[in-house]
Amino acid sequence: MRVLGSFLLLAAVPVTLAVKSHDFKTCSQAGFCRRGRALSARAAQHESWRSPYTVDADSLTISTDQASFIAGVKSSLYPNIKFGLEVRVHEDGVVRVKMDEVDGLRKRYDEAASWALIADPKISNNIKWKVGKKDARAVYGAKKDVEVVVSFEPLKVTTFRNGKEQVVLNGRGLLHLEHFRTKEPAVAEIPESEVPEEGLDVEDAQKVLKAAKPTAWFEGEEEDAYWEETFSSWTDSKPKGPESLSLDITFPNHGHVYGIPQHASSLDLRTTTGESPYYTEPYRLYNADTFEYLADSTMSLYGSIPVMHAHSTDSTVAIFNAVGSETWIDIAHPSASSTETHWISESGILDVFIMPGPTPKDIFAQYSGLTGTQALPADWALGYHQCRWNYVSSDDVRSVQQKFDEADMPVDVFWLDIEYAEEHKYFIWDKKTFPDPVEMTNDVAAASRKMVVIIDPHFKRTSSYPVYQEAVDRGLLVRQKDGTSEYEGWCWSGSSAWVDFFNPAAWDWWKTLFKTYSLGDDKFSWTQSTDDVYIWNDMNEPSIFNGPEISMPRDNVHHGGWEHRDLHNINGMLFSNLTSQAITVRSDPPKRPFVLTRSFYAGSQRFGAMWTGDNLGTWEHMAVGIKMVLANSIGGFAFTGSDVGGFFGNPDPEMLVRWYHVGAFSPFFRAHAHIDTKRREPYLLAEPHKTMVKNILRRRYSMLPIWYTAFREASTTGLPVARPHYVAFPKDEAGFSLDDQYFIGSSGLLVKPVTEKGATKASVYLPPNEIFYDYDSYSLYRTAAQGKSVEVAAELSQLPLFIQGGSILSTRERPRRSASVMRRDPFTLQVALDKSSSARGELYLDDGVTFNHEQGQIVWREFRSEKSGKGIKLSSRDLTTQNLNSAVDSVALTTYDAANAYAQSLASVRVERVVVLGLGAKPTKITTSTGKELQWEYVPGISSSEKKEGTASLLVIKDPAVSIASDWEIVVQA
Template sequence: MQPWTLLGVLSLLIAVPDALAVKSHDFKTCSQAGFCRRGRALSARAADAKSAWKSPYSLDASSIAITPNKAVFTAGVKSTLYPDIKFGLELRVHEDGVVRVRMDEVDGLRKRYDEAAAWALIAEPRISQDIAWTAGKKDIRAKYGNNEVVVAFEPLKITLLRGGKEQVVLNGQGLLHMEHFRAKAVAETKTEEADPAPEQGAEDAEEQVVMEVKEPNPRAWFEGDSEDDWWEERFSTWTDTKPKGPESLSIDISFPSHGTIYGIPQHATRLALPTTAGDAPTFTDPYRLYNADVFEYLASSPMSLYGSIPVLHAHSADSTVGIFHAMGSETWIDVAHASNKSTQTHWISESGILDLFLMPGPTPADIFAQYAGLTGTPVLPPHWSLGYHQCRWNYISSDDVRTVQKRFDEEDMPVDVFWLDIEYAEDHKYFMWDQKNFPDPVDMTNDVAALGRKMVVIVDPHLKRTDNYPAFKEASDRKVLVKPPSGEGEYEGWCWSGSSSWIDFFDPNSWDWWMSLFKTTASKTGWTWTSSTTDIHIWNDMNEPSVFNGPEISMPRDNIHYGGWEHRDVHNINGMLFSNLTSKAVQHRTDQPTRPFVLTRSFFAGSQRFGAMWTGDNLGTWEHMAVGIQMVLANGIAGMSFAGSDVGGFFGNPEPEMLVRWYQVGIFNPFLRAHAHIDTKRREPFLLEQPYKGMVKDILRLRYTMLPVWYTAFRETSVTGVPVLRPHYVMFPKDPKGFDLDDQYFIGASGLLVKPITTKGATETTVYLPEDEVYYDYFTHHAHRGAAKGKEISVQAALHQIPLFVRGGSIVPTRERPRRSSPLMKQDPFTLRVALNTKGSAKGEVYLDDGVSYKHEEGQFVWRAFTAEAVGKKSVRLSSTDLAAGRPGEAVDGVALTGYKAANGFAESVRDVRVEKVVVLGLSGKPASVKVEGGGELVWEYTAGVAAGGKGEGAASVLTIKDPKVRIVEGWAIVIQL
């Protein structure tokens, strides 16, 4: 095709916003992707053959080799299709029970890409020392605990069982197919004498006719009867050369005992994944994992979006199992439910080896721990990044930024971060400020930081191809740019900067150099960002990568990366490396590392270690508001807890009602940012008319009061991997009524249950209570009763109301003083909401550290448990204890507590922070006295109402204890005598 001009690109993407609506013809369907088409055809042939179908792959029993520790075995695999082609299989059992299955072509014409796991894993997993494989005549198996792995020889089939019951089955449907490397066939020719026509002369009688001879293909029953896009593939005006030929991988993965599956983000769809195959599928295309820049994506679709995490949970009331398929190439996944008790999936990838991790569970918490053991836990973010982020494309000048900050302060609305999109940079040369509109970037940033706030600016991966741009010039000189298919020179495409090239972050030579750019002090060895400060953090956008004039708005698949690998091999990993290196750069730009904040649009397995993500260029519609919740939940399941969707939608001009509701959604996302397209009307919350402005102000303040809840939840996920936002199946895995729920969820282990409203004009809603427990309305203290088999309740949900509940048995710590930004809250007192359960008890915790450094890894933190328990029938004792003391064998944030001391430096810095109020809900009667243990009577008030241990519903009894003068860092007890 003809290269696009920069003018043409910008006129399409800026001047004509209507052109941004998603166009299906810009992105492939399965039928337009040769390898997916071949994989689905294979599945169709198997379905037609039914019981006569047999996989051609078998394990060569004579080749089995078991390692000395007996937890690993290798063997050869044969295919009846190609007897001369060799494959190798390896299975190993890890210490935590995860089973790794690897299969690769052996001694092939070329090497398959086998490095995806190396980028995703935090370390090579440790092999079990207690498990042994035992080979028999028909299979080889290993049993450990209640689990067993069985590898059947012919046909090859791998099964994970628990208690003798099948949990995960590989190749049970016979769809395994590793397309081997081969030489391109040369058509045979045949010479014949042509019969001369009457008018031909004798000299023409010997003319040769070339004829292609097509022999019957004996493998057509399995592979199909044609070379379907083996060596070249066209899409729209682009041609993808395939110098390596066909190399796709097909594998069926079945869950015979699990009828619900979750995961494989990112897709705009329900949390419990709808079907794509079988009878009456919800979607006709498989779920696609291919990182893509999809403008105004559909609110219900299996289309690929910005990130890809090939991890999946399969769930039933009996157990949860999971798989992680370490695959960096484009992958399509079909889903079918044979019944509500079993699920079949079919994974079709363009290239790479089989590198599959079977996670045995058996609980959701176990799966999160097993996946975190492979790819790492989510990062513990800087505390300020959990506040409110204000962004748009674009704040037009440094004065604009100052004015926006001033307006927030005039309206007494809290905000922590102001963002700058691409227009801050001169000609979109990132790191270089537009001197006309941003002549004083350091002073501007310092003005923001003076009130405890931060800046975030965008740095995209495309570098403008001009020698007066130091970042490009140095990358070019260092030869660390992605290459075109020839492998020579530098790939050139078009993006915001015009003619651009892309850094190849697979090249280790790029790493230290990229990190050096973010230094805020001058360097003798290269260019650094001296017009920045350490209060500026980074937004990585467009890193799928997005290429305006490329196929599917991305990079050609036959481009070349470090090591000679084609872009097709690493496409889904590409964006993770960009945010990884950026995160390290921000972390290490000072002598003493500080916690970075980096937002990424594109991500892969392991991206949770480096920062936050958002759901991309959504629309200002009710449907996008709703699906954003489902997408954030799905990302959390796959490790990406620090997630959110843009409040208000990126495109469009939401009406005030929608904007209020979207802020209600946003404050219950881990990442809270308002963002808008350049062509939208300004919609900062202070611009709203009353009563909407007051509503949003209250909503934002609610987020800030709950920052202790959010930070404590992030501490937990940074250790356990259990997501910050928890769907019902995570909290109540044995309750089938909650398996499909994705419009209400819990926040960490806090006991807070929220159901944001995402429909226009709503004044009431229903909320599902999954247990026989009391749930208190957070605002009114109304006590609602659940039931043993679950129960729906109706609640009021007018525009100013948020359905938010505290589960009985929870203690929720908050900070109620209004502040302009979160760092100003460091010395603020706490309020404890004690929500008694039906047994009259409750518990909760709070975690605090300085929120910016890594001193918590040295034991500089406060971690307290709060417990309320009935003492006999006439008193309740509320106490605070140190959760870290006396637990040297455990870890906080991955660091052993051996260095922890209660009187650590951080604890001393907040030693005067007190509990200023305690609210106890559900007492059985009016107290006779309320005292600090060992002290005098406290000031308190009591309002009679429903008791937690009773059966009635209505306003709960409320005991309010005023300023008990107990400190957050100390042990204490308050005794309530009834």
């Protein structure tokens, strides 16, 4: 446990503590946020408010390639302070706006983008700037419908589409880079010689000086927390003085905004300012260990991705604000069709990427072009993960595995929390409870399963711990504010130190620690591990029990001399990114890593998975977990989920069953529990709940091909796996605020988890002009020009789940103990016909473990249904060949052979059943393209013309025996 204040660690006697709001700052307790909000208030009070920043037209230059606008910027507040502005247009239409202080007393932190971006974006060579007296502008895009305008006086950057404003920077005049300055003497230190008027005492003199201060109208009359700040018992020295960044970003024609994870709140972001705000606090981005967090709050949580989508029926746009320091974001809706936001960051440069869209799909392509796509996980990682704090011994792990098998419940991964490690010295097993870690892991692996073990970033400060001692000897630890002394904080290990992963010298060293063989020369490596052990990175915000806001002091020093305040939100990302690389290179040939991280930043999706942290076993937390998964998906992090059952508490069987439904339809599916909770492995449930959960687990496994195919799409296009309604139906305004139902990839699966106690029915919204089929009952629902809500049965054993007409799903229906043993199982194709008797679906397969897919060792098929007379024709064809040269959805292969070795290995894997929903007439004959006649059964549908609903017709084609990896046709004559 942790007892804040006394810094006592008694891990053997844990205590559950509820979140204490006073442990974390509000905006009014953060000096720079106070200053930023006060600036906004002053602007609102004056109709003639005008930004002091102007473009120096005499300094303006256009780069030789015409892609960059470069100019100096002046401030009427401080004529002697110089700023530089650069506006670039990328090949994909993204506009990058950078502004930094030039020749200042110090350097502002400008490295945030370098950690997030996958590469320097390619600049467009089709841009031609037109410079006038009042502005500079460039028109571009395939239809020449996008325009970026840089207004000179005052400085403002606006993007347009078809002459309509999309995004405006500094339209409200709240831009302010607090320049570096020297500390002015306090009142008592003013020499009498500087008293401006004879007869005034020193205090009166100071008032006169402040009254004459030319910046009072903009910066305020007081120096509010410029040089030092106190919160609770901690004092933050600010040796660089004020350096915050304020920026207003307006979306004039977009009434909905999404993103900026991570918060426990609705997907459609609420107002935080104005006459009647939903929240009174801005959304905060400051990675923090906010355990037992509130279920409806703008409080910061474990990760930060400063990306925001703005959406309307006309278009979707987005911005990525590349800043690594603490950031607060106010949101207002001056009208139903526009949104104003105000971003206030503690430090950093202005570095904003404007993504023009105009569709959600375009936005995800543009954002992933900057920060990368979700890594394609190993196939087993999409199975069910069983965890608790803590499985107490190696025999306990073996027993849990045995009981899963006895209950005939599938599971892929068993997890170990911090108690496996001797005195919480990570990598070092506690020999009393885990005397045979390699043998234990091998026993788990023998059943085609994996282990995940926690590695936290705090290292016990003792010379007997080789990992810590090596870090000391190499000079790799984070330093105190003096820049030389090792920083000491308290965490699970007691007195602890933290590796500075901003130091490149730490990178290769960290990778060596995960080698499962001896390195010799007394160097440490994890010889008591195997390639079947994967990693969980927790506490990497960083969480420090005796630190301010349970984290690291902001004036600590990292590599390069940067203060922790500058890069706090990036810090945790480096830990998990390097761990992922370490897991990858420990094997020869490399295998896909699995690393779960609690803390994250933009770009973290390239390296693993995340979860929503220490939630509570309540209905409210179950519900908000869905919204958080969707928000993280918007931020590019598709491999995400919440702890099933809640980390804290003892959910009753009803809640647990409902939560398993939620987990089974989340990209990352893990049950986890606090050390104080009762054991709640699913096999411990009494009937009928035990069978309910077994069926839920089996459904997850039957749908693994759907999930894996969705992850392929995420890994190549950036589109999320869990897809909100506005992404799937961007023109359907009635669904723009929906965040309790969502789609799974492009599969056509629509899920509405039930998160209310005692519910027996649920209301599901269906978009316009569509057909939907109930996944289990085959009930049919049609919508017209307007979408509609339908009430469906939702008893405890039921999950509202629908197939959109026009979809083809690939499933594997044979129950297995784990994902790995399913790789050669046959398939069932479920064909849900649309109004024109058409349907389409995809299936992606590879070996699920290695990186051979990058060399074309894959199977990627398209299935189609097309109307043929009164019947239909079903077909399968290779998709990789079609998309090899596609800029829209390419697998990025230089060479490809449809008869690759992996595809040949699946030649005998067949389609064992085809289910067709919505066929208009009873078949007369069904044959393959080779002339083979197939067996089938047909049940006609039952319609209700009044409601345009009923039960769909059902055709089951028995064992067509066509290869999943080959071209084929099945003709249904009717």
